[in-house]
Structure formats: C-alpha cells, structure tokens
Amino acid sequence: GAGVSQSPSNKVTEKGKDVELRCDPISGHTALYWYRQSLGQGLEFLIYFQGNSAPDKSGLPSDRFSAERTGGSVSTLTIQRTQQEDSAVYLCASSPEVSGGIQYFGAGTRLSVL
Amino acid sequence: RKEVEQDPGPFNVPEGATVAFNCTYSNSASQSFFWYRQDCRKEPKLLMSVYSSGNEDGRFTAQLNRASQYISLLIRDSKLSDSATYLCAVPPGNTPLVFGKGTRLSVIA
Numbered sequence: 226g227a228g229v230s231q232s233p234s235n236k237v238t239e240k241g242k243d244v245e246l247r248c249d250p251i252s253g254h255t256a257l258y259w260y261r262q263s264l265g266q267g268l269e270f271l272i273y274f275q276g277n278s279a280p281d282k283s284g285l286p287s288d289r290f291s292a293e294r295t296g297g298s299v300s301t302l303t304i305q306r307t308q309q310e311d312s313a314v315y316l317c318a319s320s321p322e323v324s325g326g327i328q329y330f331g332a333g334t335r336l337s338v339l
Numbered sequence: 340r341k342e343v344e345q346d347p348g349p350f351n352v353p354e355g356a357t358v359a360f361n362c363t364y365s366n367s368a369s370q371s372f373f374w375y376r377q378d379c380r381k382e383p384k385l386l387m388s389v390y391s392s393g394n395e396d397g398r399f400t401a402q403l404n405r406a407s408q409y410i411s412l413l414i415r416d417s418k419l420s421d422s423a424t425y426l427c428a429v430p431p432g433n434t435p436l437v438f439g440k441g442t443r444l445s446v447i448a
C-alpha cells in the first residue's frame with residue numbers, strides 16, 4: 226500500500242515568506258508526527274497528533290511554527306516569516322498508535338530559505 | 340542522563356568486518372525498542388524491532404540488556420551497502436518514540 230507522502234519534496238523560499246508543507250499519512254494510522262532534521266544532525270521532534278486529542282506541540286521552536294491535521298488524516302505544517310535557520314529537511318511520520326508504535330517516515334520536504 | 344544516547348561515530352570498518360554499536364536509554368519502563376537505518380539524504384527506515392532479549396535477521400543482530408539499559412546492533416560481514424546512519428528509538432513509557440541522534444557507519448573497500 227501507499228506509504229507516507231509529503232509535498233513538496235523541495236521548497237526554496239525567500240526570508241520572511243510563509244510556507245506550507247503537507248503530509249498525507251498511511252491510511253488508517255491514527256498518529257502523525259513532524260520532525261525537523263538539519264544537515265548532519267539528529268531528528269528534532271516538533272509536534273504530534275493522535276486521533277481527536279489535542280496535539281502535543283511541545284517541540285515547536287517558536288510561535289512562527291504551527292500545524293493542523295484535518296479530518297484525522299492530512300496534516301499541514303506552516304512556517305510563518307521564514308528565517309534562514311529554518312532551512313532543514315522536514316520529515317513527517319505516521320503510526321497506527323502513539324504509544325510506542327513503529328513510525329513510518331515520508332521522504333521529507335527539503336526547505337531552503339534564502 | 341539523556342533519554343536515548345548513541346555514540347555518533349563515525350565507525351570506519353573494512354568490508355567483511357563485524358561491527359557493533361550501543362544505544363543507552365534512561366526509562367526502565369520501556370518495553371520495545373527499534374533500530375532504524377537512514378541513508379544520506381533519505382528518510383529513516385525501520386531495520387529491526389526488539390521486544391524481548393534480542394532479534395536476529397541475517398547479518399544483523401539486535402540485543403537488549405535491561406539490567407544495564409542498553410540495546411546493541413551487531414552487523415556481521417559488513418558490506419559497502421551497510422554504510423549509513425543507524426538510529427535507535429525507544430518509547431519512554433506509553434508515549435511516542437524518542438530517537439537517538441544516530442551512529443554513522445562507513446564500510447570501506
């Protein structure tokens with residue numbers, strides 16, 4: 226079956242612009258996660274959604290970052306007024322459940338802020 | 340102690356060698372453990388799961404030491420294609436996985 230799908234695969238934007246990154250999880254997976262990975266670094270947790278529960282936003286680095294998950298499926302990560310330090314790969318993952326469940330990753334969106 | 344810790348490496352080994360890396364975790368309540376592989380400029384992909392004492396899959400063996408709170412990954416007869424970063428992932432209780440920062444492996448001809 227289809228895996229986690231992310232779009233766009235690459236995004237180049239100018240400093241100060243807003244960007245939206247999309248994630249379509251594996252069908253039936255109730256949990257969805259966003260991570261950020263800078264070059265040569267580990268995964269930085271940003272936010273996760275579990276069913277209809279309030280999302281855990283504890284990893285969002287600033288109020289310029291927000292995410293939504295509509296209808297329990299597709300999620301959008303929005304970065305407002307982008308800065309050069311926002312340049313990274315943004316990875317989305319989904320799992321059948323939150324509690325210790327295996328996470329399956331999308332191919333990521335490579336964001337470059339000029 | 341950090342929740343999940345790994346030696347970042349790099350581990351540079353010749354083809355055919357056996358190499359092992361460890362991952363320590365802080366939450367003794369963790370019940371399941373995972374190794375992911377991440378190739379350069381790619382997403383992490385699940386390599387192995389460890390639910391009890393260990394798991395073996397071909398050249399790869401994952402072991403769990405609950406007393407000392409670490410998991411290990413052993414790769415026998417290393418291939419050039421094994422070059423990647425290996426991430427361990429641990430759920431600290433009934434919560435999402437926490438990923439280590441990864442150990443980089445380079446297998447050299």
